[in-house]
Amino acid sequence: MQAYEFINNLIPPLKTNDKAKMALSWMEEIRTNVLPVVKEGRFLGFVSDDLIYTRNSPELSIGDFELESPACFVYLDKHIYDVIKVASEYGINMVGVVDRDNQYLGVVTMEDAIGAFADTLSIQSRGAVLVLSMFMTDYSLFEIARIVETENAKILSSFISNDPLDDSKIKLTLKLDQTELRHIKATLERFGYRIIDHYQEEAGVSEEKDRIGNLLRFLDI
Known part of the structure; x- marks a missing residue:
C-alpha cells in the first residue's frame, strides 16, 4: 500500500x-x-x-x-x-x-x-457497519472484538474519527462480517458501549451503489 x-x-x-x-x-x-x-x-x-x-x-x-x-x-x-x-x-x-x-x-x-x-477497509466484503461513540480512554479494540466475537461475528476493519458532537470523544466505525446486527448491538450496549449509528445491507440495492454508499459513510461525506 x-x-x-x-x-x-x-x-x-x-x-x-x-x-x-x-x-x-x-x-x-x-x-x-x-x-x-x-x-x-x-x-x-x-x-x-x-x-x-x-x-x-x-x-x-x-x-x-x-x-x-x-x-x-x-x-x-x-x-x-x-x-x-x-x-x-x-x-x-x-x-x-x-x-x-x-x-x-x-x-x-x-x-x-x-x-x-x-480496499483496506473491506468495503467490498459482505457485512454491516456499526458506529460507536466513546472516550479515547475507553477505547480497546481487543475488548470490543472479544465482545463482537461472542456473537459469532468478526471485525473486518475499523476506523477512528473525531466525534463532531463531542470534542472529548471519538467515533469508532466497525465493518463486521455479519449483516444482522440486532444481537451484536444488544451485547455491546449491555457492556456499556454507546451505538450512534448502523448500516445494514438492503435487499435490492446494487453491489456498486452499496460499495459507494459504504465508502462515503466511512469517510463521513
Whole structure:
C-alpha cells in the first residue's frame, strides 16, 4: 500500500517551457483541472486551469505562472493514508510522488487513493457497519472484538474519527462480517458501549451503489 504502487501513468507532467495552451489541451484530453509541473526531474508544484484562465494568455510558458502547492507530494514509500492526508491538507485531487533523492516519479490521484483506501477497509466484503461513540480512554479494540466475537461475528476493519458532537470523544466505525446486527448491538450496549449509528445491507440495492454508499459513510461525506 505504498504511494509508488498507485502512480497514475496516464497523467503527464508539464515542463516549465511548455505553453499554457498545451496544458489546457492536455487537461481537456485526460479530464482533469490540474497537472504537475517538473523541471530537470524535480517536482515544482501544480498548475490549474483556473490559474491559466485568470492570466488569459495561452502563449505564456508554464514557468511564468506562480505554481500551486509545491509541497503537495509524498515520498514513494509512504502509505496510501499519507497520500490522502496530504491531498486533504492542500485541497487538491492529486499528489506528487518523489524518491528519496527528490526525483519526480509521478502522481497519485485521489480517485485511485480512495479506491485503495476502500480496499483496506473491506468495503467490498459482505457485512454491516456499526458506529460507536466513546472516550479515547475507553477505547480497546481487543475488548470490543472479544465482545463482537461472542456473537459469532468478526471485525473486518475499523476506523477512528473525531466525534463532531463531542470534542472529548471519538467515533469508532466497525465493518463486521455479519449483516444482522440486532444481537451484536444488544451485547455491546449491555457492556456499556454507546451505538450512534448502523448500516445494514438492503435487499435490492446494487453491489456498486452499496460499495459507494459504504465508502462515503466511512469517510463521513
